[in-house]
Amino acid sequence: MGFHDQLRRSWDASGSLLCVGLDPDPAKFPAPLDHGNESLLRFCTEIVDATADLVCAFKPQIAYFASQRAEGALEQLCAYIRDRYPDVTLILDAKRGDIGSTAEHYAREAFGRYGAHAVTANPYLGGDSVEPFFAHGGGVIALCRTSNPGGDDLQSLDCGGRPLYVRVAEMVANEWAPRGDCGLVVGATYPDELRTVREVVGDLPILVPGIGAQGGDAQAATAAGITADHRGLIISSSRAIIYASSGEDFAEAARAAAIDARDSLVPITPR
Amino acid sequence: MGFHDQLRRSWDASGSLLCVGLDPDPAKFPAPLDHGNESLLRFCTEIVDATADLVCAFKPQIAYFASQRAEGALEQLCAYIRDRYPDVTLILDAKRGDIGSTAEHYAREAFGRYGAHAVTANPYLGGDSVEPFFAHGGGVIALCRTSNPGGDDLQSLDCGGRPLYVRVAEMVANEWAPRGDCGLVVGATYPDELRTVREVVGDLPILVPGIGAQGGDAQAATAAGITADHRGLIISSSRAIIYASSGEDFAEAARAAAIDARDSLVPITPR
Numbered sequence: 001m002g003f004h005d006q007l008r009r010s011w012d013a014s015g016s017l018l019c020v021g022l023d024p025d026p027a028k029f030p031a032p033l034d035h036g037n038e039s040l041l042r043f044c045t046e047i048v049d050a051t052a053d054l055v056c057a058f059k060p061q062i063a064y065f066a067s068q069r070a071e072g073a074l075e076q077l078c079a080y081i082r083d084r085y086p087d088v089t090l091i092l093d094a095k096r097g098d099i100g101s102t103a104e105h106y107a108r109e110a111f112g113r114y115g116a117h118a119v120t121a122n123p124y125l126g127g128d129s130v131e132p133f134f135a136h137g138g139g140v141i142a143l144c145r146t147s148n149p150g151g152d153d154l155q156s157l158d159c160g161g162r163p164l165y166v167r168v169a170e171m172v173a174n175e176w177a178p179r180g181d182c183g184l185v186v187g188a189t190y191p192d193e194l195r196t197v198r199e200v201v202g203d204l205p206i207l208v209p210g211i212g213a214q215g216g217d218a219q220a221a222t223a224a225g226i227t228a229d230h231r232g233l234i235i236s237s238s239r240a241i242i243y244a245s246s247g248e249d250f251a252e253a254a255r256a257a258a259i260d261a262r263d264s265l266v267p268i269t270p271r
Numbered sequence: 272m273g274f275h276d277q278l279r280r281s282w283d284a285s286g287s288l289l290c291v292g293l294d295p296d297p298a299k300f301p302a303p304l305d306h307g308n309e310s311l312l313r314f315c316t317e318i319v320d321a322t323a324d325l326v327c328a329f330k331p332q333i334a335y336f337a338s339q340r341a342e343g344a345l346e347q348l349c350a351y352i353r354d355r356y357p358d359v360t361l362i363l364d365a366k367r368g369d370i371g372s373t374a375e376h377y378a379r380e381a382f383g384r385y386g387a388h389a390v391t392a393n394p395y396l397g398g399d400s401v402e403p404f405f406a407h408g409g410g411v412i413a414l415c416r417t418s419n420p421g422g423d424d425l426q427s428l429d430c431g432g433r434p435l436y437v438r439v440a441e442m443v444a445n446e447w448a449p450r451g452d453c454g455l456v457v458g459a460t461y462p463d464e465l466r467t468v469r470e471v472v473g474d475l476p477i478l479v480p481g482i483g484a485q486g487g488d489a490q491a492a493t494a495a496g497i498t499a500d501h502r503g504l505i506i507s508s509s510r511a512i513i514y515a516s517s518g519e520d521f522a523e524a525a526r527a528a529a530i531d532a533r534d535s536l537v538p539i540t541p542r
Contacts, residue, residue: 067383097368124395
């Protein structure tokens with residue numbers, strides 16, 4: 001099943017726009033866990049078990065695994081999510097971007113090795129950089145307008161009357177989307193820009209990081225980006241959910257935080 | 272030693288602008304090698320041993336290791352280069368780009384785990400995305416003008432009278448370079464644009480992929496990008512060198528191809 005079909009299944013099954021970002025940082029692990037790779041996997045799977053019925057997607061961030069020599073744990077985590085929670089969409093947050101045969105190897109990594117339904121990608125290298133992802137049947141979620149202060153450095157540059165991030169949205173909607181299942185990343189901290197992107201990209205899924213610890217307003221973001229059928233958004237929260245408690249009750253606390261986050265979003269209309 | 276000091280040492284010691292890109296694809300391995308991770312490491316170390324005195328830098332491309340579950344082999348390869356060839360600069364080609372704590376984990380990956388002197392990075396997320404790299408004392412080589420057909424999709428957009436890639440060069444030279452050791456990536460297929468970037472960035476190192484298999488003209492590129500002291504460039508070739516022969520003599524053939532490539536470039540003046 002392709003990314004878009006899988007995501008529709010996930011929205012329908014969960015009734016939720018929430019995505020939990022899995023950014024396992026041992027420095028923040030709850031007291032019962034030590035810093036080894038087994039703890040890293042256990043931490044993530046307990047969060048997954050505690051929140052899977054509340055989310056449309058899980059989004060592991062590969063940098064946290066790469067810095068800890070824990071690609072094996074990431075493989076096991078991805079297989080666990082795919083096996084146990086087939087209704088949930090698996091997004092590998094890797095922000096990949098390269099060309100030719102190198103892009104082909106990144107596609108094998110994301111869709112073969114880790115079994116993701118979609119991978120986040122950087123648009124700077126243009127259309128041919130994502131062709132191998134489509135050839136593997138995977139989805140591509142392109143960075144468009146990011147929530148960090150430096151996001152303005154290039155993304156807001158005036159490119160022929162429109163800011164660069166709008167040009168990116170146009171490129172993805174007009175040139176990439178006919179060739180494979182696409183989405184875009186727009187930070188929750190910019191609801192006006194999210195509304196602009198929504199107008200450009202029709203019903204393409206938009207991944208919205210930045211609620212919770214990053215301070216974005218979830219309600220303003222969903223109001224700005226929701227589609228007519230009350231779908232279209234993947235609203236991601238990481239730290240505010242996975243580190244909701246630093247004690248024995250970390251999984252229960254993550255569940256409570258995920259319920260609060262889900263309920264703060266526009267409810268999905270049943271199908 | 273920081274990236275710029277290391278690179279000057281490498282240019283002076285080798286008298287060469289050549290960089291060998293290590294993109295190990297088992298489908299192209301010479302006949303004596305099978306497809307396992309041991310062969311992958313052996314292939315790369317034999318190429319390294321055969322060419323180390325001819326180059327200023329080695330540039331392993333992480334995607335080829337990631338697709339083959341071979342991060343362990345990449346660790347061993349990087350340690351091998353650092354230990355045996357301390358005069359050579361080690362560039363991790365990973366084109367990373369993320370923000371905040373995620374960027375911090377990518378920095379740990381590149382400079383801690385793999386011990387690179389510099390990492391290639393994507394500029395789309397702006398200045399704060401590379402701060403953690405500088406904080407780790409590592410160099411950042413930002414994508415500027417890439418050699419692929421889709422490079423035009425965004426990089427050539429007119430941003431207030433100058434194409435986006437020139438704006439990137441200005442950002443790196445004016446805002447990033449004062450904070451850490453920077454370089455830029457400009458494909459060999461665009462010597463005019465390489466000349467433009469050189470005018471913008473002063474003596475910052477420019478990594479130039481695309482000679483050899485990608486068809487770029489090495490002499491036109493070096494003429495366009497060389498600095499007054501006959502340095503400033505890292506001219507990278509991968510496939511034309513590492514796959515110069517598919518037989519038992521692959522390392523000797525790589526050495527011969529590397530000599531040809533080195534000698535086709537502007538000679539470095541001795542210090």
